[in-house]
Amino acid sequence: MNNRTWMSRGLAGTAVMMLGLTLAGCGGGGGDASSRPENELHVAVYGDASNKVEEAMVAKFNETSDVKVVLDTIPGADYQTKLQTIIDTDSAPDVFFNWGGGSIANFVKADLLLPLDDFIEEDPKLKDAFLPSVFETAEIDGKSYGVPMRGTQPVMLFSNSEVLKQAGIDAPPATWDELLEDVERLKAAGVTPIALGGADQWPTQMWFQYVFDRVAGEGLFQAALDGDTEVWDSEESREALGKLRELIDAGAFGTNFDSVKFTDGGSPTLLSSGRAGFELMGSWAYATHLDADPEFAENVLSYSEFPEIEGGKGDPHNLAGNTNNFYSVHKDTRYPEEAAEFLKLMYSDEFVQEQIAIGNLPTTTNTEEFLDEASNPEYAKYQFDLVKDAPNFQLSWDQAYPPEATVTIHTAVSQFFSGQIDEDGFIKAMQGL
Amino acid sequence: MTTLATRRQAGPGGSTESRPARSGASSVGRPGFAWALPATIFFALFALVPLAAVAVLSFTSWSGLGDPEFVGFENWETLVADPVMLKSLWLSLLFIVLGVVTQTPLSILLGVWAAGHQRNRAVLSAIYFIPLLLSSAAISVLWRALLDPNFGLPGQLPWLFGDGNLLGTQAGAIGVLIFVGMWQFTPFHTLIYQGAAKGIPTVLYQAASIDGAGTVRQFFSITLPQLRNTAITSIILMVVGGLTTFETVLILTNGGPGTDTTITAFYMYQEAFQSFDFGVGSAIALVLVVVATLISLVVVKVSGYDKMNSSLEGL
Incomplete structure (x- = not known):
């Protein structure tokens, strides 16, 4: 028994000493130039x-x-x-x-x-x-x-011009209503209207960035970032969320977007193989397509600005993405x-x-x-x-907030798209940042 | 334990003879504390010290920048009120139960089958063990591609998978993770059971045959009881493995859809290394340690593993 007490005391002593050293090590931080x-x-x-x-x-x-x-x-x-x-x-x-x-x-x-x-x-x-x-x-x-x-790396609306043509669409949509019409036409043509890599979550966030900007202008997000969380509960915020819900409910993204990723080539292949009409993506999508299918990137891939939302406050030439x-x-x-x-x-x-x-x-x-x-x-x-001509270039939400907000934002946008939370749930999540 | 060992050594001769026997053993160099020193030092350095550091960190707020700042019980209060934390514990429990339930019967059957001496079994067993050689990350990436809703198996078999939104629903995502876990770990447990099954003395089967027991009866009356201790070892490994499942969740579902597959180990990573809140992350880590310890204790107690009875007693 004596032995055991000695042992546990010894261990405890060692542990405390080591802990002291460890903490001193990490607490030191930084240091001066000479080190x-x-x-x-x-x-x-x-x-x-x-x-x-x-x-x-x-x-x-x-x-x-x-x-x-x-x-x-x-x-x-x-x-x-x-x-x-x-x-x-x-x-x-x-x-x-x-x-x-x-x-x-x-x-x-x-x-x-x-x-x-x-x-x-x-x-x-x-x-x-x-x-x-x-x-x-x-x-x-x-x-x-x-x-x-x-x-x-601005985010743009990429499209497969051949698929659009087959569905009877001459030009990429300039307005939200045109986008909704195109969605119906593409559905009638038997393709997923918009490819979305929902499993990556940040592609879903891109839809929020643009719809919020077009409906409410750049001020809303800036105010939220500056600490005024009430703006998430404003009429404009609810209108933007309503627009997104309208698009999701119209079946614009199909039903299995939460199992698709951009990063493993899933959603870009949907677009290039003609199984989807559009994809909202950062400018690097061109390089992705050029790498996977040069023929498609050079001849079929088309790109346009995010459509204008009628009656919205945001300038239709505003951009979002990685500045x-x-x-x-x-x-x-x-x-x-x-x-x-x-x-x-x-x-x-x-x-x-x-x-x-x-x-x-x-x-x-x-x-x-x-x-x-x-x-x-x-x-x-x-x-x-x-x-050059953009009146405002909105930095991606997950980059504009400090890194600790990323998980919350990503979870909220993907839960909203999959229907796990509604407008109130999204507003509550964003207000918690 | 000491008394138990003493009694056994004593044998029928009674307790008086046992004491000299013990002291005699120690005089020929019974391992003392010094023998345990290297292992103890390593254990202290790599297990106890980090554990203590994590315990201290759980009472601080630290983003990795500057010095940790003591905040008392704030992290713990956050965790107790956090619905995701509670959900993650239930999910972890579900993963453990489903993992054990799916892997154990399969590994026992495969292990007992592979323990046979036929040549083809050795070849087939070698093929079965291939997943064991792959890293979890590789396995996850592989299955992620195979289960792509548009270009993987679900796209080819719509009658089975519907729209292929396997990872977009909670049931689908959990199903995929359990299946991939089974694919990955069954070979390992098969190996354990194979070894154990090979160790069962053939005299037992010979005796059973004489008594007229068929293959099925022999399996249930001899093989299964003989594999009891192995099963406990294997289940404890599954429980611990299930609690710390991480790479497959990170790569296959990223905790989603929403937080539907955010099990505790993944939540710990998310809080510490994605949200850079090492305080809350450490608190979750401590919860994991406590839960794992409790579960192991319960399994050991319930199974009688602590008594270390040999299943070959009397042979």
Whole structure:
């Protein structure tokens, strides 16, 4: 018995000691510049096909710099999780990829980011070289925290022009009523009117973003984001939800959209194989189709703006989607000057040309000069004009809110579409954010 | 336990002889605490310390940025009032029960069948065990593609699957997860039962044959009782596995439709690593630990496993 008491005391003691060490370890967080690697500037990016341009930029930068940039690519699906778990430690990147808005709001609040206003003062092109509506997405409390990189990704209504023709539809719908008519015609033609990757949840959210914007204008969501949750219960909010319900009840999305994903090729294949007429999707859908079925992407795929809703307050040219990706700089970086130099590459002609060549659409003011070099110049120009002329570009809801809101938003939009919750249920969920 | 062992060693000679026997054993180097030290250190480092850290974290609010901030019982109050948490516990329970009910009979039948000596059985068993070699993620991706409503099996067999909205309804999504779990884990449990069935002495079957028992009777009167302890081991593994099912839910249903397949382990991940609320996530983790411990204790008590009776006693 004595032995056992000794053992448990010993164990308890060890546990307490270890716990103390562990907590001291994680509580320490951050640290000063000197605890960071010497002569290295770590740049964390979302790992995907765009990385080859970033690698080229890094190689170019390293040719002339003593401080070498190290590119850390983090596999896409885990990006936000990994970033959030390392950003307040000594292994945090010096410069990192993000979506602006809510994706960096918590980092700004925790005082982890370097405001870029001093950089901009020294080199005004870091701000002036980009489209203002895009640059603003990474401004928080009047300070700039991000420089645009990669491209803009507005959400558009994609369609299969052959399917539309067979159903007797000449042009994509310009208004909500036309969309409802088209839905009836497509149903009569025996196809699913609109493909929806409901299992991914964010494609469902795209319908909310546009219908709310068209019905109530950009003000409603902005007010909600600023903390006025009452707007979700406003007449306009209920009207928008009513419109969505009308579309769902008309059978626009078929019955099995909750089992379909965009990310595994399910919903885009519905569109390309002629089993659906429309799909609301981000501009990357073109690249997805080009990759899977080049013939379809070049000849059959068509694209248009989200239809206008009669009597709605929102400008019919307003856009929603991912405004852009950004590079932000960590406050504890050891080499702020080198970081500024690296960011300057983001408006260079070479960067813009390389991005366009792989199908991304950068938002620099000089992008327009190079649009002819795109793999599909017509598509690139259409998109660029949409972004340039949009009175407002609504950042995706799940990016505008901080990451902790994502699950709530995604669950609410998908439950509303499947009929698990009604208007009141949706309003209550959004008010809980 | 000590008394039990003592009594057994003592044998018919009575308790007086047992004491010298015990001290004699320890003088030839009975394993002391030092022997358990490496295992104890590893267990403390990788199980107890994280557990304690999780317990502490469950009383804090922490997003991974800055320092955890103590908030008392706030996370626990949130959890108690959270309908999703309660629902997730019921769902976990349902997953465990359905998992055990579907996998156990199948694994016993397959395991006993595979324990035979025929050559074809060895070959077929090898094929059955293939799912065992695949990672959960690969299995989930595979079934996700196979069950695509438009381009998978449901699209080809509308008479069976209807509109193919398997993952869009609660019953369908749970059915798919249970089925995939069965496909994935039955081979493992089959392997356990096969080993156990091979260990049943043939004399028992010979005796039964002489008594005129047929194959079915032999199965129920000899094989099943002999597999009792194996069944308990297997069921405990299924229960623990069911409680911690995660990858299949993440990839196949993402907890949906809505929160209809958000089981506790997945909810923990969602709160901690998608919503970055490590406080609530840790609280859910602790609930899981407590529930798993309780269930294991109940299974061990009810089954009499703690008495460690050999099923071969008397042979």
